[in-house]
Amino acid sequence: MLVLFSNNRLLPANVEGDRGLQETLPAEAELSTEFLDAPRFMGASYDRILTTFLRAKYGSRPPAAVVAAGPNALFYLLRNRGGLFPSVPIVHMGVPDSNLSSDVQLPPDVLGVPISIDFSGTIELALRLRPDARRLVLVTGASPQDRQFETQLRADVSKLTGLVDAEFLAGLPAAVVLKRLAGLGDDAVVVTPGWFLDGEGHEVTPRRSVELMADAATAPIFGTFDTFMGSGVVGGAMVDFRAVGRVAGQAVARLLGGSPPTALGLPRGMPTTLQIDWLQVLRWQMDPDAIPAGAEVRFRPPSFLSEHRNEAIAAALVFLLQSALIAGLLAERHRRRLVELAVQRQRAELAHASRLAVVGELAGAIAHEINQPLGAILSNAEAADLLLQSGANRPDELRTILADIRRNDLRAGEVIRRLRALIAKQAVERQPFDLNEALADVELILRSEARRRLATLVFGPIPASARLIGDRVQIQQVLVNLALNAMDAVADLPDDRRTIQVSVAREPGGVVLSVSDRGPGIAPEHVPRLFDSFFSTKRWGMGLGLSIARTIVESHGGRIWAENAPGGGAAFHVALPVLLAGNQETPASP
Numbered sequence: 001m002l003v004l005f006s007n008n009r010l011l012p013a014n015v016e017g018d019r020g021l022q023e024t025l026p027a028e029a030e031l032s033t034e035f036l037d038a039p040r041f042m043g044a045s046y047d048r049i050l051t052t053f054l055r056a057k058y059g060s061r062p063p064a065a066v067v068a069a070g071p072n073a074l075f076y077l078l079r080n081r082g083g084l085f086p087s088v089p090i091v092h093m094g095v096p097d098s099n100l101s102s103d104v105q106l107p108p109d110v111l112g113v114p115i116s117i118d119f120s121g122t123i124e125l126a127l128r129l130r131p132d133a134r135r136l137v138l139v140t141g142a143s144p145q146d147r148q149f150e151t152q153l154r155a156d157v158s159k160l161t162g163l164v165d166a167e168f169l170a171g172l173p174a175a176v177v178l179k180r181l182a183g184l185g186d187d188a189v190v191v192t193p194g195w196f197l198d199g200e201g202h203e204v205t206p207r208r209s210v211e212l213m214a215d216a217a218t219a220p221i222f223g224t225f226d227t228f229m230g231s232g233v234v235g236g237a238m239v240d241f242r243a244v245g246r247v248a249g250q251a252v253a254r255l256l257g258g259s260p261p262t263a264l265g266l267p268r269g270m271p272t273t274l275q276i277d278w279l280q281v282l283r284w285q286m287d288p289d290a291i292p293a294g295a296e297v298r299f300r301p302p303s304f305l306s307e308h309r310n311e312a313i314a315a316a317l318v319f320l321l322q323s324a325l326i327a328g329l330l331a332e333r334h335r336r337r338l339v340e341l342a343v344q345r346q347r348a349e350l351a352h353a354s355r356l357a358v359v360g361e362l363a364g365a366i367a368h369e370i371n372q373p374l375g376a377i378l379s380n381a382e383a384a385d386l387l388l389q390s391g392a393n394r395p396d397e398l399r400t401i402l403a404d405i406r407r408n409d410l411r412a413g414e415v416i417r418r419l420r421a422l423i424a425k426q427a428v429e430r431q432p433f434d435l436n437e438a439l440a441d442v443e444l445i446l447r448s449e450a451r452r453r454l455a456t457l458v459f460g461p462i463p464a465s466a467r468l469i470g471d472r473v474q475i476q477q478v479l480v481n482l483a484l485n486a487m488d489a490v491a492d493l494p495d496d497r498r499t500i501q502v503s504v505a506r507e508p509g510g511v512v513l514s515v516s517d518r519g520p521g522i523a524p525e526h527v528p529r530l531f532d533s534f535f536s537t538k539r540w541g542m543g544l545g546l547s548i549a550r551t552i553v554e555s556h557g558g559r560i561w562a563e564n565a566p567g568g569g570a571a572f573h574v575a576l577p578v579l580l581a582g583n584q585e586t587p588a589s590p
Contacts, residue, residue, distance in 0.1 A: 001025075001030060001031055001063050001064055001065050001066075002034065002063040002065075002066045002067070003021065003034070003066075003067040004033075004034050004066060004068055004069065005034070005035045005036065005069040005070060006038050006068075006070030006071060006072035006073040006074075006094075007037065007038055007039075007072070007196070007205075008037050008040070008205075009033075009035050010205070011205050011206075012205065012227035012241075013094060013206075013225065013227050014069060014070075016226070016240075016241035016242045016245065017069055017093060017244055017245035017248075018033070018069075018245060019242055019245060020241070020242035020243060020245025020246040020247075020249065021246070021252075022249070023245070023246055024250045024253060025252060026253055029252075029253075029256065032058075032063070034054065036050070036072050036073055036076060038070075038072040038145075038196075039072075039143040039145070039203065042144075047076065047079065050076070051083055051084060055083065058084075062088060063085065063088055064255075065090075065091060065256060066085060066089070066090045066091070067093060067252060068090055068091070068093070068112075069092075069093055069094050070095060073092075074110075074112075077090055078110070087109075089111075089255055090110040090111075090112075091112050091251050091252050091255070092110070092111070092114075092248075093112055093113070093247070093248035094115060094241060094244050095112065095114050095115065096115055096117050096148070096152075097114040097115065097116050097117075098148055098151070098152045099148060100114050108261060108262055109261045111251070113247050113248070113266050113267055113268075113269060114268075114269055114270070115239045115269070115270045116269050116271075117152060117224050117239070118224060118236075118239075118272040119152060119153050119193075120156045121237030122222050122223070122224050122236035122238075123156070123157070123222075124237075125222060125237060125274060125292070126191055126222040127164070128290055129220075129234065129276075129290050129291070130220060130286065131290070132186070132187060133164060133189045134187040135184070135185075135188040135189070136164040136165065136166045136188075136189060136191065137167050137169060137180075137188055137189070137190045137191070137219070138153055138157065138166060138167070138170075138190075138191050138192065139170075139181075139190060139192040139195070139213065140169075140170045140171070140192065140195060141195020141196055141197050141198055141199075142171040142195070142197045142198060142199050142201075143197035145196055146196055146197060147171070149193045150168070150170050150171075153168075153193075154168070171198075172198070173198055173202075174202060174212065176199070177213070178212060178216040181213055181217035181218070181219070182217065182218055184217060184218045185218070185219070186219070188219040189219055189220055189222065190213065190217055190221040191221075192213065192221065192222075192223055192224075193223065193224045194206025194207065194210045194223065194225070194228070195209045206225065206227075206228070207227050207228055207231055210223055210231045210232065211231045211232060213232075214233060220234045221234065222235060223235075223236045223238070224238060224272075225239050226238040226239060226242075226273075226275055227241060229275055230277070230298075230299070234276065234277055234286070235275050235276035235280070235295070236274075236275065237273070238272055240272075243270065244270055247267075247270065251266060274292055274295035274296065275295065275296045275298060276295050276298065277298055279299050377405050380402075380404045380405045384402070387401070430470055431472075432468070432469045432579055433467065433468060433470070434466075434467055435467070435468055435504070436466075438472050438476055439459065439479070439502070441476060442479045442480055442483070442502075443459055445480060446483050446484075449484070450487065450500065453487050453491060453498070454498060455491075455498040455500055456498060456499045457483070457500050457502070458500065458501050459502045459503075460504070461503075462504050466504075466506070466511050466578045467578060467579045468577070468579065469579055470556040470576075471556075474552045474556075475576070477549075477552065478549045478553060478560075478574060479502070479515065479574075481545045481548075481549055482515040482549065482572045483500055483502065483515055485546075486515055486519070486572075487517075488538065489517050489519030489520065489569075489570065490519045490569075493519060497518040497519070498518075499517070499518055500516075501514075501515070501516045501517070502514070502515055503516075507575070510558070510575055510576055510577045511575070511578055512574065512575045513576070514574075515572050516565055516571035517569045517570055517571075518565075518568055519568075519569050521564040521568060521569055521570050522562060522563075522564055522570045523537075527562065530546055530562050531546045531550040531560065532547060556576055557576070558574060558575050558576040558577065559574075559575050560572070560573065561573055
């Protein structure tokens with residue numbers, strides 16, 4: 001297969017077209033390329049020399065198909081086809097539709113898709129991005145192809161009558177063109193297809209001519225070929241030469257595959273695309289919002305999201321997962337807090353019920369403790385009544401009787417006050433309290449019960465005043481419960497073993513309260529389960545007393561444990577932290 005290019009091999013349009021062509025040709029296709037080097041070499045004598053060369057080179061191995069890249073190559077092949085490859089199909093690419101007028105009749109086996117040079121679309125884009133422009137400067141060259149572009153450009157500009165003032169710089173020397181462009185004002189825009197040849201016969205590629213104009217011009221330049229992008233043009237309705245090569249390659253592949261030329265069904269023309277150089281938009285301070293929708297904006301720095309799309313998506317997913325996790329944790333924390341509050345309420349209710357049960361168990365002793373002062377009050381009242389009936393004037397005895405009545409009344413009131421404090425249903429209050437005062441209340445509550453059970457209640461030496469922080473009533477409840485359990489343990493023993501010892505010992509950062517008895521002790525297999533709910537060694541016990549005691553002690557930052565005393569019996573110990581000196585809030589760790 002032979003590809004014949006119209007111009008030199010470094011023409012950017014040729015490079016892009018060849019790239020697209022090779023993308024779609026079969027891998028096994030053997031590709032040869034030749035270049036006419038127009039417009040540098042043209043004319044009848046050059047045609048004869050070139051034809052002789054090609055016939056000698058390919059005569060023995062004619063190509064299966066020929067691609068004519070550009071109008072010069074196409075028309076050269078049409079002129080000399082009979083002496084070269086008379087029966088070989090020709091596929092043209094990159095030929096402007098203006099070169100294929102109605103008077104050009106192509107044979108059936110010469111086919112291709114013409115390109116459209118969209119000057120109208122390019123001018124429309126220029127005026128859209130530069131709405132204040134009043135001058136339209138149009139630059140073309142002096143080669144035959146340049147003149148062809150000029151003809152089409154003049155026809156398209158004639159349709160803009162009254163919109164802008166058009167000025168043509170056609171076929172002039174490059175120096176003259178550049179000088180004129182350097183003097184343009186803010187009201188001008190430039191539209192050009194570039195040039196192959198200037199008015200003095202100097203040959204350049206169209207891209208190079210555009211680069212020269214962009215360097216000199218004081219107005220924005222718009223062009224018609226995608227090979228101009230990056231040379232200084234703002235943009236335009238452009239021909240994509242790589243896409244042109246791909247379409248031609250597809251047609252050749254079908255021909256090589258055996259399809260007849262008439263069955264290819266090629267499109268009537270190649271569409272143009274709006275392409276814009278973002279850097280030039282910024283350079284000429286154009287409004288980005290004026291860029292048409294669907295235009296391809298090139299050289300725009302990628303945004304963070306577009307440049308790091310995968311990382312951004314991953315970060316967003318991590319953020320969403322973390323947010324969901326945090327929301328779930330907060331909801332769980334709220335639910336857990338509600339459960340904790342409910343458990344605290346239930347514990348308080350259970351502790352209160354336990355206190356009521358203790359009070360019921362102490363009912364006889366409490367009645368005795370209250371009946372004593374009441375009986376004394378009654379006796380004193382009767383004595384005072386007899387003294388008054390006798391008519392004797394003995395005021396000192398009356399004062400003594402009244403003082404005794406007052407003292408017994410205070411004694412009964414104190415018993416009721418302490419009993420009420422023990423059984424009152426109230427919120428848990430964590431406040432500093434004096435341990436000695438709390439133990440004195442416990443002794444008063446238990447004293448009568450111990451006498452009723454014929455037990456001896458001994459409170460050992462209490463060290464210097466210790467202050468705890470917590471709920472005083474709950475700590476008293478623990479001690480009362482332990483003491484009653486001890487009384488139950490020695491109930492069936494001889495009198496000399498019915499002794500309950502309550503003691504307090506200091507340790508670093510806390511105190512240890514101990515309740516011990518001289519009973520039968522604790523069975524070794526029962527020790528690990530003593531503080532479990534619903535476990536009891538009593539026949540009628542519910543198994544909640546010691547469980548509630550452990551809950552109360554641990555909620556105060558302490559610990560409770562039981563052991564068998566070396567001399568016999570059981571000992572229960574409660575370790576609690578005390579307030580540090582001068583600190584009314586934070587207890588020390590026991």
